[in-house]
Amino acid sequence: MTAIAFAQPDAAILARRDAIVAGLAALVPSDVLITNPDECRAYETDAFTAYRRMPMAVLLPRSTQEVAAIMAFCQEQGVNVVARGAGTSLAGGAIPQEDAVVIGVSRLNRVLEFDRPNRTLKVEAGITNLAVSAAVAPDGFFYAPDPSSQLACTIAGNIAMNSGGAHCLKYGVTTNNVLGATVVLADGSIVELGGDAMDMPGLDLLGLIVGSEGQLGIVTEAILRVLPLAEGARPVLFGFDTSEDAGACVAAIIGAGIVPVAMEFMDKPAIEICEAFAKAGYPLDVGAMLIIEVEGSDDEIDFTLQKIVEIANGHGVKVIKQSRSATETAQIWKGRKSAFGATGRIADYLCMDGTIPTSQLPYVLKRMSEIVAGYGLRVANVFHAGDGNLHPLILFNANDPEELAKAEMAGADILTLCVEVGGCLTGEHGVGIEKRDLMPKQFTREELDQQMRVRAVFDPQWRLNPSKVFPLENRWMPQ
Amino acid sequence: MTDFIPLSAPELAQYVRQASATGETLGVIGGGTRGLAPKDVSQIVSTSGLSGITFYEPSEMVIGARAGTPLTDVEQALADKGQMLAFEPMDHRPLMATRGQPTIGAVAACNISGPRRVSAGAARDHLIGIEMVNGRGEIIRSGGRVMKNVTGLDLVKLNAGAQGSLGILTEVIFKLMPIREQSLTLCWHGLDEADAIALMGEAMGTPFEIDAAAHIPDYGEEQGARTLLRLEGFAPSCTYRFKQLARLFSHHGQPEKIEGEKARALWRMVANAEPFTSPDFAHVLRVHIAVSKAPRLLEYASGWGVRTLIDWSGGLIWLGLEPDTDIAQWRQQIAALGGHARLVRSSQVPGPAFASPDEKIAGLMSGIKHAFDPAGIFNPGIL
Amino acid sequence: MQTQFAPERLADSQMAESEKILRSCVHCGFCTATCPTYLLEGDELDSPRGRIYLIKDMLENDKPASADVVKHVDRCLSCLSCMTTCPSGVHYMHLVDHARAHIEKTYRRPLADRFIRAVLAAILPYPNRFRAALALGRLGQPLAPVLAKLPGGERLKSMLALVPQKLPRAPKPTQQNLAAAKKGRVALLAGCAQQVLDPEINAATTRLLNRLGIEIADTKDTGCCGALVHHMGKEHQGHVAAKRAIDAWWPEIEAGKLDAIIITASGCGTTIKDYGFMLRDDPDYAHKAKAVSELALDITQYLATLDLPKGEPREEVIAYHSACSMQHGQQIRDEPKNLLKTAGFTVKDVPEGHICCGSAGTYNILQPGFATRLRDRKVKNIERVAPDLIATGNIGCMTQIGTGTDIPIIHTIQVLDWAYGGPKPAALG
């Protein structure tokens, strides 16, 4: 196992484990602190299970003040801290390390305030993404960023990863839908960034926190933009013979000035996997499929769809299937959103997350198959086609260390390819440990240093999620 | 009044290295239309030599341009392909009585957005990539040309709105939106501010996709008060939404339908805060505030008989103040409501633009400034 | 997920099965969000993914169960909400059954815990003993505050709280009015606790089926189906019960005389439908068990095949509470609601309907704290739809929810029997 290294645990901290645990126990109610190794084990990894590290202790605080007290204590004691939401990171972002404590925010899950005219909802950050939408649904609102993991993942995790989802083509990703955040800094102080007004002046610290992967502080509350639900929405399935046809169709739709709420791509293996689970009526006799969703009143939907259908016809579409009921719509999205999990039925997978310029789609799809086949593995593709965010799932057998190594190498090759064609390593899952050592492919030494200098403003000692994002060598530290 | 006009990022980087070695301070200007001529600096750098669109992919909805590219060049290129910068950047020239060409780099550096911000997001939401030169004279790229990118810390957001305090932008990359087939404006006449705010707030909560919402109060001119909702999209969709909204708010009277150049002129006036061009308004304050708290501020303003203009469905309020107004007191009022005021035009010397009342936050900001610009050579005084 | 079982340990078929289940879990965490105990605690240890991980560690390394692992596995309701949610098809039920058996073998529970479990296992599955115990229980109710102070007393107290004030008489339902044209023949699981707590359920079933021309085979008494003990990890006792039930039905099945085995308690249904798996390695019973599981149907599944006539609209608004064993265990969702709607009722879904009411077999006795919090949450959600009555298909839920609300809670079959000409359920006054 473990081709990716973690920082060497600090022996001095390990030696003081008992004293540290006792200090924490004095700080918080007993059911906030988990120290028994049997129990800590459940927190040793996230959804990137190829890697795991036992934490020293796990804390599940119930208030911002508790988080602050723990952070202050850890700072004083020199203990590392790894923040955790629901532990659904696919990049290993929430994997702890032996000399760290985990601070989980899952109990901070209350809705605090709905400001309807302002279209904002204030929540505690451990609330799940879907629970946010559920909270405002009776008022006809929803929270737009919808990662496939939205049932389980937390707003805290979404903020840390700047998560996206199928519907972000129209509504933007997390960073475009967060107005404010309460953050506990490394020294235990509490700051409120942004607020309930738009575009606060000064340096955009909130914009920096979003996507910072738990390295700058612990997010405990957030003010989110919520939007009115559309009158209706209808997904349509478009089946094509080849991925190239589907890719060209996407470019043509955007070129025609149409921005659907979602455009999702699946190749044949992915269609088969998802259909087997969700029974959504995906066409099985095509080489690639797009799920395109449009919104509005029935007439508006019909009108827009007609335009899309015309374009699709010009690109050799083979099958067109509209959802005819709310249940069918739910099934269609269930299939898409379960794509990764459903893949688990047939194999282990590594999920890549590179983004490429959409004009490069046909070339990259072809190269990816070649790369993966070159390692003797298979790949299934599901991705957000409108914005070029790829999710090739490299299928392998986790119980075969050699296959894991091959899968990792194939993944690295694919991400390198994404960067080479003008894209990036990760579009929404974050760097975590998974892509950490590939960072120099995308950034120069100066650029990495610049990012680390900014990081150091918040955490000069590298105490917060220290093994992530930046390669372990050449780390910049203030003199 | 310009000391140096770099023609490339490496050239600028070299210049910055020299400047920092010799203890110079640098002011950056783009088109100079915001009237923010840098003061108290030893050298002024203009981005005008860094001009030109670097790439434009209509099918990917992205454009890259060097920082000094005139905004009009960018907008023209986009319009030719039926696309636009969705955040509708404001043009400061009428308000500031300045000349020259706004540049795309300044739009990014100052996070300048107009009426569509309320539905489509701000400039910072559309800025997806930058190239800049930092205070060490290094060329730093962050983000890129793809719409989704979470690789590393988001230095793009940090620089959007930093007003050049962290470095000099040399290239910016924006994502784009198609220009919609039709644009329709609903206009209700004669509503008072409270009614207008209520109408706009409610409308923003309907499924009818309001593109922009503004209120021009009664300035004692012929037109009276006007409450505007803009709709954009395919023609049948606009017509449908127009009807729905007209019905929904029929208790405020039948809205007038405004289209074409007349509508564009109205929205330009809102975007560019044209009601405040007169020099009688010694201070023009731009206030960002929660919509739900706007009525309280407006009430306060009406107590003073102050001229207002309301955009972003109440989230942005312009105030025109008399010469001897106690600005600090206004700031206090606004801060108490969780809002923030920026003195866009004033006979007074404005304080530091980024002053944060929270010491901790102020500390973080100056730490970041130092992380980019250790010698403090760029636009000193902003922080 | 990667596993590291020593090859020789996989020779054991149950271990091999569990390894397969663990391999299919991708650790995505989706299931945490729909787990009742995670909703209450916000601790992954009390979530399916956490439990799976603890179980993995225990089985993989052949560790005896530790007190902490037991604590978190015990808190699991076996509601199987996680199985409905899991996109990977992880068979949590079989895994947790294995874990419970492993715990039973390797862990010595504290005395009070052992005691109460033994009592439950010795009483609940046996209707006569249960009836007697309940009579005693009523005597004991005034003692509850005192008992609560003893070790394990909280549980005794909650056990007593569940004891109904009045025990219905228990006549064996007789066949009557069998319609002239016989349309089918089924066996009806008599059950154990349900027989005692509410004999009207099977009586109503008999009446309605008879009226529809369905004959009920007079099979030997099956006794308890084994679900109660099985969930306590008492594997052997569970198998014995299953075999007894199979033996009771087998002659009829072998003779090809049964269309279905009808179950009116969904908790039992889930287990009987799993007999085939439970006894897969038993050379004498494997094929019989499989046949039984294939014939087993919840009463509403069976009725759905019979095309009941559409009834006149009625004024009662029913909140339909889907038992976990119904919606998750057997994946039965629409049939009961459709039947009630066809009969003329207005049927409302309960918000957060996928979350357990806390009954879960003996759970409300063994984990009273969690059970009560879940019950209160459930009652609040039910009350939000302001129903005239609550219909559900599981006796456990009826008892559990009944202790938290005054809204009458009635078995779906009794409501249907009433709508199609049977007597009005007593609970409706």
Ligand SMILES: Cc1cc2nc3c(=O)[nH]c(=O)nc-3n(C[C@H](O)[C@H](O)[C@H](O)COP(=O)(O)OP(=O)(O)OC[C@H]3O[C@@H](n4cnc5c(N)ncnc54)[C@H](O)[C@@H]3O)c2cc1C
């Ligand atoms: C099946 C599956 C599908 C997915 N689909 C998508 C998708 O469509 N789009 C997408 O963007 N992602 C997707 N993800 C990835 C993942 O769900 C997201 O990254 C999510 O935002 C993580 O949230 P979490 O609550 O699980 O956070 P965790 O995994 O617990 O943590 C993620 C990161 O956030 C940090 N963090 C957690 N809490 C805090 C806090 N309070 N303050 C500061 N930092 C914190 C952690 O340290 C870690 O670095 C998917 C994952 C899975 C398993």
Ligand code: SF4
């Ligand atoms: S949902 Fe399924 S695959 Fe995902 S963690 Fe839970 S059991 Fe495992």
Ligand code: SF4
């Ligand atoms: S069976 Fe129910 S309680 Fe047990 S882990 Fe699954 S969802 Fe949670």
